[in-house]
Amino acid sequence: MGVVQTDQMVLNIGPQHPSTHGVLRLEVMTDGEIVSQIKPHLGYLHRCFEKHSENVTYEQVIPFTDRCDYLASMNSNFGYVVTMEELMEIKVSDRVEYIRVIMGELNRIASHLLALGVYGLDIGAFTPFLYMLRDRERILDMFEYTCGARLLYNYMWVGGVSHDLPKDFEKICIGFLDYFEPQIEEYNNLLTYNKIFIERTADVGVIPADVAISYGVSGPNLRGSGVNWDVRKDEPYSIYDRFEFDVPIGEGKFGTLGDCFDRYWVRMLEIKESVRILRQALKDLPSGDVHQALPKKIRPPKGSIYRRTESPRGDLGYYIISDGSPIPSRVKMRSPAFTALSCLDEVSKGWMISDVIAILGSLDIVLGEIDR
Amino acid sequence: MYKYFTNIYETVNTLWTGMRITFRHMIHIKRDNVTLQYPEERWPRPERNIGFDHKDYNVIRSRLHVDIDDCIGCLKCERVCPVDCITINTIKTPTRGEDISEVNHTGETSNGTKKAMVVSRFTIDMSECCYCNLCVYPCPEECIFMVGGPNSSKHPIDYEFSQFDRKDLIYQFAKKLTPDQKKKLESPKPEVEA
Numbered sequence: 001m002g003v004v005q006t007d008q009m010v011l012n013i014g015p016q017h018p019s020t021h022g023v024l025r026l027e028v029m030t031d032g033e034i035v036s037q038i039k040p041h042l043g044y045l046h047r048c049f050e051k052h053s054e055n056v057t058y059e060q061v062i063p064f065t066d067r068c069d070y071l072a073s074m075n076s077n078f079g080y081v082v083t084m085e086e087l088m089e090i091k092v093s094d095r096v097e098y099i100r101v102i103m104g105e106l107n108r109i110a111s112h113l114l115a116l117g118v119y120g121l122d123i124g125a126f127t128p129f130l131y132m133l134r135d136r137e138r139i140l141d142m143f144e145y146t147c148g149a150r151l152l153y154n155y156m157w158v159g160g161v162s163h164d165l166p167k168d169f170e171k172i173c174i175g176f177l178d179y180f181e182p183q184i185e186e187y188n189n190l191l192t193y194n195k196i197f198i199e200r201t202a203d204v205g206v207i208p209a210d211v212a213i214s215y216g217v218s219g220p221n222l223r224g225s226g227v228n229w230d231v232r233k234d235e236p237y238s239i240y241d242r243f244e245f246d247v248p249i250g251e252g253k254f255g256t257l258g259d260c261f262d263r264y265w266v267r268m269l270e271i272k273e274s275v276r277i278l279r280q281a282l283k284d285l286p287s288g289d290v291h292q293a294l295p296k297k298i299r300p301p302k303g304s305i306y307r308r309t310e311s312p313r314g315d316l317g318y319y320i321i322s323d324g325s326p327i328p329s330r331v332k333m334r335s336p337a338f339t340a341l342s343c344l345d346e347v348s349k350g351w352m353i354s355d356v357i358a359i360l361g362s363l364d365i366v367l368g369e370i371d372r
Numbered sequence: 373m374y375k376y377f378t379n380i381y382e383t384v385n386t387l388w389t390g391m392r393i394t395f396r397h398m399i400h401i402k403r404d405n406v407t408l409q410y411p412e413e414r415w416p417r418p419e420r421n422i423g424f425d426h427k428d429y430n431v432i433r434s435r436l437h438v439d440i441d442d443c444i445g446c447l448k449c450e451r452v453c454p455v456d457c458i459t460i461n462t463i464k465t466p467t468r469g470e471d472i473s474e475v476n477h478t479g480e481t482s483n484g485t486k487k488a489m490v491v492s493r494f495t496i497d498m499s500e501c502c503y504c505n506l507c508v509y510p511c512p513e514e515c516i517f518m519v520g521g522p523n524s525s526k527h528p529i530d531y532e533f534s535q536f537d538r539k540d541l542i543y544q545f546a547k548k549l550t551p552d553q554k555k556k557l558e559s560p561k562p563e564v565e566a
Contacts, residue, residue, distance in 0.1 A: 062504075063502055064454065066504075067502075134406050152503070195382045195383040196387075
């Protein structure tokens with residue numbers, strides 16, 4: 001009788017698995033039910049964003065940035081146009097800045113709602129998912145009202161936005177916020193304080209602060225580990241220095257600092273902060289022309305630039321090299337979800353297979369952005 | 373032992389809190405219902421006209437349509453398309469602004485611009501279109517647009533344009549020219565020759 005290897009088993013999760021949030025394949029080495037190593041295999045959604053950008057003009061890159069982080073397209077656009085305007089030294093009007101902040105924060109709420117709802121779905125709670133998608137739908141309706149598209153907007157342009165806000169947008173938005181704020185408490189009662197949910201997430205998948213920093217994890221995942229770092233606060237871009245808001249950080253509410261629950265909880269608190277920013281922005285929204293600073297031809301001077309913005313998933317950076325022609329020489333995107341995924345192997349060592357799903361869901365990855 | 377019972381108590385308690393919320397929504401099903409029975413009912417389309425001139429551009433992202441009689445063949449939409457789904461071929465007319473009835477070519481657009489080109493081919497591959505709306509903005513004659521919304525008087529909304537064959541999603545907007553007609557148009561003007 002030959003020797004049968006019983007100590008290690010390779011388990012494939014994905015690429016067509018609902019818990020991998022897209023087309024991601026995880027090669028999980030397991031010893032019994034304990035995970036010893038995870039190898040993520042990427043590239044199933046690779047669409048050559050960076051190479052493609054070298055063949056289209058600067059304004060044509062914007063629809064492609066939409067498709068990177070398709071759950072927060074406004075924030076992807078935002079990062080790109082902020083970088084381009086810095087490179088071309090364009091000063092946009094106050095109204096444009098306010099509109100961009102409003103759109104960015106609305107999209108942050110929408111993205112977090114989906115992240116939290118799907119996280120509940122991964123853990124096994126179906127109802128909160130439906131409730132959160134119901135409210136996300138109202139945000140998407142507002143986007144459709146503004147720019148015609150529901151998911152891939154192409155709304156922010158270099159030097160402005162494609163359309164001004166519709167007539168009674170402020171009223172609709174405030175109406176939504178008034179409706180939405182009590183809903184957060186409902187989500188908390190439904191999912192957050194649920195004992196089963198807490199048992200599944202608290203103390204699971206702890207990312208200590210030093211590990212998070214050394215892997216380059218950013219955004220809510222980093223703040224869940226107790227590191228106070230938010231690009232909006234620490235390196236303000238656009239007009240984020242004009243608003244008052246707190247940066248929620250994890251505090252180990254039901255377990256250890258930096259566990260899955262903390263990352264979930266930070267997102268929930270961030271929604272509240274986004275509502276706060278939205279209220280301030282809507283209150284002093286100035287009037288003006290949104291097409292005033294649009295350049296006739298986008299032809300930036302020779303040079304290169306790197307700027308980062310805070311997308312719902314973290315530090316979204318664009319590195320653009322211009323050779324003086326209307327076509328970019330290089331566009332590099334620094335994706336926050338990619339770095340978040342890189343620490344999965346380190347974090348999930350020693351946990352059960354079912355916990356890997358909980359950890360992966362709490363990192364809130366978007367495969368469109370990882371593969372680009 | 374004490375922990376065991378508090379765990380059970382907390383689980384039942386928090387589950388009950390959650391169930392109460394769902395029950396409340398179930399009782400108020402008329403008020404809280406958000407589901408739309410799609411083929412029978414539809415969402416109202418937002419109606420807006422806003423853009424550079426605050427009158428003609430629309431923000432609906434649906435099927436692209438071209439009023440080919442208004443097209444002057446400037447190729448601006450073809451150049452701006454990031455996925456190259458628009459293909460335009462043009463032939464220069466003998467005289468600017470002249471009607472050529474045999475190929476159904478009108479000399480002037482509805483804005484009064486005299487046309488110098490016969491558009492012999494204008495195809496949009498809607499299966500490649502990424503609905504970015506970039507082709508709509510630069511058009512000087514406002515002849516390419518997404519149907520519906522403020523343009524619904526010109527063309528009603530159409531967002532259910534799926535087809536069984538991919539070929540049917542390639543829309544031909546220009547009038548078909550026979551090879552003879554093409555040759556005749558392309559031949560140099562007799563006055564120039566003389």
